[in-house]
Amino acid sequence: MIEVSGVSFCYPGLESPVLHDINLEIKPGEFLALLGRNGSGKSTFTRLLNGLLVPTDGDVIVDGYNTRDGSHRLRIRQLVGLLFSNPDNQLVAGIVEEDVAFGPENLGLPPAEIRERVEWALSAVGMQDYLKHPPHMLSGGQKQRIAIAGVLALEPSYMVLDEPTSMLDPRGREEVLRTLMDLNREQGTAIIMVTHFVEEAAAADRVVILDHGRVVAMGSPLEVLTRTDDLSDWGLEAPEMVLLCHELRKRGYTRIPMALDSRRVAGAIKQFSCKD
Ligand SMILES: Nc1ncnc2c1ncn2[C@@H]1O[C@H](COP(=O)(O)OP(=O)(O)OP(=O)(O)O)[C@@H](O)[C@H]1O
Ligand SMILES: [Mg+2]
Numbered sequence: 479m480i481e482v483s484g485v486s487f488c489y490p491g492l493e494s495p496v497l498h499d500i501n502l503e504i505k506p507g508e509f510l511a512l513l514g515r516n517g518s519g520k521s522t523f524t525r526l527l528n529g530l531l532v533p534t535d536g537d538v539i540v541d542g543y544n545t546r547d548g549s550h551r552l553r554i555r556q557l558v559g560l561l562f563s564n565p566d567n568q569l570v571a572g573i574v575e576e577d578v579a580f581g582p583e584n585l586g587l588p589p590a591e592i593r594e595r596v597e598w599a600l601s602a603v604g605m606q607d608y609l610k611h612p613p614h615m616l617s618g619g620q621k622q623r624i625a626i627a628g629v630l631a632l633e634p635s636y637m638v639l640d641e642p643t644s645m646l647d648p649r650g651r652e653e654v655l656r657t658l659m660d661l662n663r664e665q666g667t668a669i670i671m672v673t674h675f676v677e678e679a680a681a682a683d684r685v686v687i688l689d690h691g692r693v694v695a696m697g698s699p700l701e702v703l704t705r706t707d708d709l710s711d712w713g714l715e716a717p718e719m720v721l722l723c724h725e726l727r728k729r730g731y732t733r734i735p736m737a738l739d740s741r742r743v744a745g746a747i748k749q750f751s752c753k754d
Contacts, residue, residue, distance in 0.1 A: 480504040480527060480558070480636060480668075484536035487522055495534060496522050497691045506635060507666040509659070511679035511699075514688035515713030520672045521563055523688065524640045527670065528558035541635070556585065559634030563641040563672070565625035569613040574605070574624055577613055581632040592631075599627035602657050604650075618645035626654060630661070636668040637661070643678065655681060676703055676717045680738040687712055704736045719743055 482502040488495040497519045504510055504527075514520050525531040526538050529545035540557050543550035559581075562568050571577040575596055582592045600606045603623040608616065613624055622645045629637055639658070643651040655678055661667045671682070679685050685702040687695040689712045695702045703709070706716040706724060716724075719738050726734045731750055737743050 479506060479541065481539040482526070482536070483539075485526060485533040485538060486535040487519075487526060487531060488534045489522075495691060497526075499536070500693055502686065502693065502696070504636065504668060504670060506668055507662070509662045509669045509681070509683045510671070511682035511685045512670065512672045512688065513674070513676065513679055513685060513714060518688040518713075519691040520688055521640050524560060524638045524670070524672060527636070527638050528560045529554045530560065556632065557634060558636045558638060559629040559632045561625055561629045561637070561639040561642055563644065565618070565621040565645070568625040568628060569621060572612055573609075574600070574611050574613055574616075575609045577624060578627045578631050581628055585632070595631040595633070596627075599630040600624075602630055602661075603627045604653060619647060619650050622646060623650070623654065626657075633665075634667065636670060638670045640672045641674065642671060643673065643675065651675070651678070676709075676715065679703065680717055687714070689713070699738055700736065703738060 482500050485497060485500040486495045487497040500523065512520050512523065522531065526533060526545070529551055532546055538545045540554050543554050545554055569577050570580055578596045578599055579592050582595050597606065600609065603626050605620065605623050605627060608620070613621055616624065622642065626642055643654050646654060658669050658671065659681060662669050673679055680699045680703060682699060685697065685699050686693055687702060694712060695705065695708065703717055704720050706720060709716050717738055719740055720736065722743060723734055723736050733750055734746050737746065
């Protein structure tokens with residue numbers, strides 16, 4: 479479990495904190511989506527989870543290890559894999575396979591296992607044909623996939639991904655999301671994903687919303703993503719399906735349930751509209 483208790487964070491030289499009194503428990507195997515407008519503190523928060531940043535106040539404790547304690551730093555980095563929002567900050571080597579191997583090599587794994595992990599991670603993101611390519615010659619979305627593979631290859635217990643699909647086309651976004659969901663379900667890897675896509679957040683177990691450095695909402699996707707007026711105050715927009723349900727209710731279909739899933743909404747419309 480990652481326990482975030484009473485965490486505030488102030489960048490050196492800044493007068494006011496960018497995160498205020500954050501309290502959150504992330505359970506092993508959980509899929510958590512983190513939403514919030516630009517500048518709300520999401521990326522800063524992700525960097526606190528693996529000890530890259532240390533709280534100004536409060537504690538982040540990963541499976542019992544406090545990120546404040548320098549002697550646990552390596553162990554924590556192994557447990558919590560962090561993907562930056564800009565893949566250029568993540569890619570380190572001259573060719574793709576070396577890049578993905580970088581993390582596992584630092585863990586001191588045997589070469590055969592490294593090779594296996596690299597191949598698995600690259601095929602998980604659909605980039606198995608790019609083993610020998612230089613990352614800097616790939617497109618933004620391809621680089622993003624390689625960066626994700628680099629984190630996958632570490633096989634962390636918690637994967638923290640800062641906008642992992644921001645540069646992907648709709649198909650690529652769906653593929654990467656599917657990969658993460660499979661990893662979550664099949665291997666029990668906890669996923670903590672920052673996203674600007676509310677539809678992606680709908681796939682999570684739990685949604686957390688940050689606004690001006692504070693947690694303003696936390697709950698199931700259905701609880702949080704149907705609060706259309708609040709979402710708008712937080713600089714976000716509800717998923718299309720929720721807007722559709724609201725519109726239908728306004729027009730007299732008062733028994734239409736709130737739903738995030740198009741099939742559920744379609745079923746309800748059919749049920750209430752006398753069409754066979
Ligand atoms: N290295 C830094 N030094 C000083 N201030 C910073 C630094 N990084 C971020 N900030 C400030 O901290 C606040 C939160 O930034 P952060 O990057 O965490 O937001 P975010 O929610 O990830 O935004 P976005 O959606 O644009 O990625 C912003 O006001 C930003 O200006
Ligand atoms: Mg950010």
